[in-house]
Amino acid sequence: MLVCEVMSSPAVTFRPGDAVRQAIHALYDNHITAAPVLGDHGELVGMVSEIDLLCGEFASGASPKRVGDVMSRTLVTVAETTEAATLIDLMVHKRIKTVPVLRDVELVGIVTRRDLMAVLTRDRD
Secondary structure (H helix, E strand, O other): OEHHHOOEOOOOOEOOOOEHHHHHHHHHHOOOOEEEEEOOOOOEEEEEEHHHHHHHHHOOOOOOOEHHHHOEOOOOOEEOOOEHHHHHHHHHHHOOOEEEEEEOOEEEEEEEHHHHHHHHHOOOO
């Protein structure tokens, strides 16, 4: 099974200049734990997760105002043609829950552990 068969598309995305509060509401309202952050030309520049937002909001001192202030810039991505088993190994070894899916440099979707669990709930003949 390939990543393109289990990914969610389109992905909820943010821009570095988006308000942190906007990201908090979007993650919560969409029942997701992380989302890609795109640059001016649609390129992937980061990921923002619940933990990034929680740490930003509850850190001592001034709360960050923009997604770019709290996003992670270290990215782990996969191609849409990656085998799902390879993705699972990557998620386990890197201890990540959400992985952006690229076609060359274009974001085409996202895969979460929940997406992979959904595959297991399908009837098998």
